[in-house]
Amino acid sequence: MASYIDAQNYAFIxxxxxxxxxxxxxxxxxxxxxxEK
Incomplete structure (x- = not known):
């Protein structure tokens, strides 16, 4: 499963x-x- 950091890095590519x-x-x-909620 993707970590939060992995998700951020992917999003910024x-x-x-x-x-x-x-x-x-x-x-x-x-x-x-x-x-979050």
Missing amino acids: DVPNNAQDGVLKSWDIRFFGHE
Whole structure:
């Protein structure tokens, strides 16, 4: 299973700045949404 760091690194590979936040939120929801809320 991907770690949080792996998810962040993946999200920042060749992703435009204006899309990074959305991509990271997508990963956060997928892997850590249950912990955040």
